[in-house]
Amino acid sequence: MADKIISGIAVATGIAIGKAFFVNRNHKAHLPRQTVASDLMPLEITTLHEAFTAVENELSNTREQVPEELKEYGLLIDTHILMLKDPKLRGTAEEYIKSLGLNAAWALEKAVSDQEAAFGAIDDPYIRERMQDVRVVADKVQAKLIGHETDLAAMEGRAIIMAHDLTPADTVELQVDKIMGFATVRGGKTSHTGIMARSLNIPALVGVDKLEDYVNDGDLVVIDGLAGKIVVNPTETELEDYNERAAFFEEYTRKIKRHCQLPAETFDGSRVAVHANIELVEEVASVIDNGGEGIGLYRTEYAYLNRTDLPSEEELTDKYVDLAAIMSPRKVVFRTLDLGADKFISAYGELNETNPALGLRAIRFCLKNPQLFKLQLRAILRASAYGNVSLMFPMISGVREVRQAKAWLAQAKAELRREGVAYDPDMPVGIMIELPAAVMIAEYLAEEVDFFSIGTNDLIQYSIGVDRTNHHVSYLYQPLHPATLRTIKLVVDAAHQAGIEVSLCGEVASDPFCVPILLGMGIDSLSLTPQAIPGIKRIIRQTNMHDCRKLLKDVLECRTVSRINNLVMDNIFKHFPDEVTFFSSLLENEEAPS
Ligand code: PEP
Ligand code: MG
Numbered sequence: 001m002a003d004k005i006i007s008g009i010a011v012a013t014g015i016a017i018g019k020a021f022f023v024n025r026n027h028k029a030h031l032p033r034q035t036v037a038s039d040l041m042p043l044e045i046t047t048l049h050e051a052f053t054a055v056e057n058e059l060s061n062t063r064e065q066v067p068e069e070l071k072e073y074g075l076l077i078d079t080h081i082l083m084l085k086d087p088k089l090r091g092t093a094e095e096y097i098k099s100l101g102l103n104a105a106w107a108l109e110k111a112v113s114d115q116e117a118a119f120g121a122i123d124d125p126y127i128r129e130r131m132q133d134v135r136v137v138a139d140k141v142q143a144k145l146i147g148h149e150t151d152l153a154a155m156e157g158r159a160i161i162m163a164h165d166l167t168p169a170d171t172v173e174l175q176v177d178k179i180m181g182f183a184t185v186r187g188g189k190t191s192h193t194g195i196m197a198r199s200l201n202i203p204a205l206v207g208v209d210k211l212e213d214y215v216n217d218g219d220l221v222v223i224d225g226l227a228g229k230i231v232v233n234p235t236e237t238e239l240e241d242y243n244e245r246a247a248f249f250e251e252y253t254r255k256i257k258r259h260c261q262l263p264a265e266t267f268d269g270s271r272v273a274v275h276a277n278i279e280l281v282e283e284v285a286s287v288i289d290n291g292g293e294g295i296g297l298y299r300t301e302y303a304y305l306n307r308t309d310l311p312s313e314e315e316l317t318d319k320y321v322d323l324a325a326i327m328s329p330r331k332v333v334f335r336t337l338d339l340g341a342d343k344f345i346s347a348y349g350e351l352n353e354t355n356p357a358l359g360l361r362a363i364r365f366c367l368k369n370p371q372l373f374k375l376q377l378r379a380i381l382r383a384s385a386y387g388n389v390s391l392m393f394p395m396i397s398g399v400r401e402v403r404q405a406k407a408w409l410a411q412a413k414a415e416l417r418r419e420g421v422a423y424d425p426d427m428p429v430g431i432m433i434e435l436p437a438a439v440m441i442a443e444y445l446a447e448e449v450d451f452f453s454i455g456t457n458d459l460i461q462y463s464i465g466v467d468r469t470n471h472h473v474s475y476l477y478q479p480l481h482p483a484t485l486r487t488i489k490l491v492v493d494a495a496h497q498a499g500i501e502v503s504l505c506g507e508v509a510s511d512p513f514c515v516p517i518l519l520g521m522g523i524d525s526l527s528l529t530p531q532a533i534p535g536i537k538r539i540i541r542q543t544n545m546h547d548c549r550k551l552l553k554d555v556l557e558c559r560t561v562s563r564i565n566n567l568v569m570d571n572i573f574k575h576f577p578d579e580v581t582f583f584s585s586l587l588e589n590e591e592a593p594s
Contacts, residue, residue: 296527
């Protein structure tokens with residue numbers, strides 16, 4: 001057996017095998033706490049300032065290397081440089097060296113803790129968020145002071161990066177071509193780290209609790225981005241098995257890529273549109289390369305993150321026009337801001353809510369901040385003049401909310417008309433179905449909009465009552481739960497009865513076990529991460545609707561997830577033998593705690 005097998009949340013698929021290389025260890029526990037004699041204090045103070053300056057210089061160098069496509073992350077580095085220049089933090093640390101005789105690293109820790117205590121008491125979310133940035137820069141200075149900093153030069157050849165956390169700045173510093181895969185303690189599926197991994201297309205896990213306890217520098221590790229596992233120091237046999245799996249995955253990826261530009265049409269001629277989910281406009285190349293027929297979900301909030309100001313209407317319009325024009329005549333569905341819960345913008349700060357997932361997020365946040373909302377609606381409308389643009393509202397819970405959102409859209413249209421600015425007056429408007437309440441009144445909601453898009457990531461979270469970011473209860477997060485399948489079917493049927501189209505844009509759309517069932521329901525389109533498109537198109541092209549309807553009928557009669565799992569496994573074995581080898585690991589669900 002391997003030394004250890006640890007689990008995490010897979011954020012990018014594939015298998016990587018290589019040596020572990022640690023960056024950003026959590027060094028706080030090892031901080032030296034010593035006192036210095038008064039004659040050595042001047043030297044300690046100089047050391048402190050030199051460490052600040054060295055980190056500042058390093059960050060400035062990194063800043064210069066930030067490529068154009070990551071320019072939003074450059075702004076975060078600027079914020080960190082400003083914090084290093086700020087005399088307050090160094091001044092307080094210097095004071096602690098002088099008055100208490102603390103060593104530099106300890107003095108700095110005390111200075112940061114003081115600030116955390118002072119500002120933590122202030123109920124201003126913006127200040128709290130800035131405090132997190134202060135902690136990040138102080139960590140870097142401390143690492144320098146205690147010699148814990150990462151020596152990137154020591155990384156020979158390519159490696160698998162292990163980190164407590166990876167910031168966008170780290171990713172730039174790390175020269176991505178040298179990274180075979182990575183794993184972090186912190187982060188969730190939609191964290192920056194996760195997004196980065198997906199756009200870099202390297203196997204990656206986040207949320208790996210025990211990473212720092214179980215993995216050492218230089219260990220041979222396997223990152224299994226298919227099953228969400230890290231295998232530490234595998235045995236010969238395990239290594240052989242993983243090498244085989246990795247080679248198979250590579251070959252499979254090459255094979256499916258060859259046909260990815262073909263339409264997603266079943267044997268018996270049913271056509272399903274396969275669109276892509278993107279977070280950044282820069283992902284467009286990958287969408288087209290992987291055979292995406294359009295963009296079914298553009299998560300617009302990412303352009304608001306990682307910066308201290310808000311984008312202007314002109315900035316957004318430029319970005320949106322680019323996207324609409326590049327993709328034209330292909331479709332682009334802009335989802336209006338889905339902020340709140342785990343995504344905050346500095347200018348509004350984190351809301352102090354007991355249950356943020358049930359709080360002021362998405363459309364609720366926008367309706368409470370109409371200026372911010374209207375500015376975005378204007379930018380989307382302006383882009384609609386340049387391509388095939390649709391818009392959808394997230395987290396709709398009732399008819400009134402849709403009407404309110406549409407009223408702001410009407411107002412934005414009226415303004416543009418008065419100003420003589422072009423837009424598409426017939427731009428389709430849809431909503432995301434992510435709440436059980438919306439499912440139950442889908443027939444009424446369908447009368448208000450042009451299309452539905454089912455957001456299963458949230459719909460599963462809210463219907464099964466399981467936090468999508470909490471790995472303690474992830475065994476309950478079941479796309480193939482009978483309730484999930486019935487819920488989706490209710491929405492598809494309601495949409496079709498009302499004569500509108502229905503898409504599905506949650507992670508379920510990239511799940512090979514679920515897709516035949518969705519086809520059986522008659523879903524009109526799927527929207528998924530670009531890298532998963534070739535595989536899903538292949539599944540669709542190798543299936544026929546008759547089998548899918550039969551499978552749907554059978555699964556709807558099942559009472560348990562395990563029974564449904566068996567049926568879908570049988571289906572995959574029968575029709576898609578190539579996929580079985582590695583997709584089967586996806587079904588090795590974690591067990592419930594006993
Ligand atoms: C969803 O909830 O399924 C969805 C696609 O939206 P997000 O993952 O951005 O919440
Ligand atoms: Mg959602």
